[in-house]
Amino acid sequence: MSGTAAGQQLWAVDLRGERPARRLTADTGDSRFYQTQYDLVVAEGRVHWVAAGPDDDTEVRSVALTGGAVRTRTVEGSWALTGWPWMVDGLADVSGAGRLRNQVTGEERAMPATRLSETACSPLWCRAVSLDEDGYPKIEVVRTDGNDRRLVARETARTVISDVAVLGRFEVFARVTAASELSGRDELLIYDIETNRTVRISPEATDVWYRNGVLWWSTGNAESFLRHALDLRTV
Template structure:
């Protein structure tokens, strides 16, 4: 069985050009400067936030893969002797629960996890094979393996890489030829159901899937696996599109060579510009919670530090909010946005539960 395929989603055309030096890093002189956006603390004073150290109390580096809330996370850390990779539940009070452990000699990985209520599901892999596991976080019961029949699983750093719905866990795997296997298994374990879908597809908000995940121009269609209903995605020349069933993100270039990020419903209605200039996408999923388009802007020191200004465009209020002026390592899953500040050698992680805004 081949290893996990965790290709990142196709970079936006704007981001690709930025890397090659085509985009301009500063607005044209003589233009009126827009007022600075409100900070997240000003705009959302009651939103729940958390800050966690980069290391565990034993000194080992901790890498979150999922936040259950702004202060509770699931992530990985090596053992102190370096011989094992651990999957841990890190609670708000700092206590830890080890969910799994695998010898580092087997090149282990825990690439993705998802939660629904008290049920946690994750993917685990080593050179010997790949599996899906689950645990009930409300009890101390031992985790159990759901299946080792995962196929050639494909993960795209999306919150929908694993979807828990209708008592099943759903994921996508590469089939033979130009075919995607939409796979599922019961939360109780058992045989894996496989539905073959021509083309390259990824899960979206259940029961929808979306194509174009590896295409240069992005998505062109959404498909409801339950009803068979399809929806076209808006497309245009020199643009990259990513869609959920409710909103699409369209990234293109302006006539002056700057980046433009727009959001629109899949039918093309309610189209509006979220940001322009050096704007870029920083997470895989468009308009999360059907409300927030998470993006970045270059700053005057970005070339030196690698930091970006982390922003969220609120489609309800049509306003741009500054989440952090100097962020890096940005991630999002299931309502919680997290990022780091500091330097690669000394940093702190921050989390913002967008569900509480």
């Protein structure tokens, strides 16, 4: 996706360099991106995304990888795409995700609720961020069927990426420490659902991102910094 003076355009690039980049469409609508790996989903020979629709509804849009006319359907609610073929509703709600819907079969699932929490969900896991009895942040993960709730972290923990339980296994978060209060950089950690343990990735990190199995972050300062990457698919 690229922005121009005329608006946003969707392009495809051949990473092997055998063909030049080509524009798929400029008919993107009022597109909505939530800084997740599912903002653009490639599936069934098409690129899928969402846009703001009329009356606070959502337009689910797609275009063929070869370009052409855009298919658009409007659904009631505030939806975002997640792991294909699912999408998740409730982005405009204070409590966050409320249900999943399968775009192919139409199946819907109500998401598990946590009292006074903000919830984000993938097809497998939900992340609930709430306050504990002492008023400190608490991060939990729970399967979308409501089972297997896990405490990930509490006290000074905070989320740093939008994606939930990446690869169905790793919940990425940060923790404010005494050192990070001085440096402005937080401790970067991963909770491994499979082994039920937490691993420190970096004692200080900023500008944390995740896409397609790879986590990356920066250390140092604005004048001298290093960029790091970790391929979680190899763990």
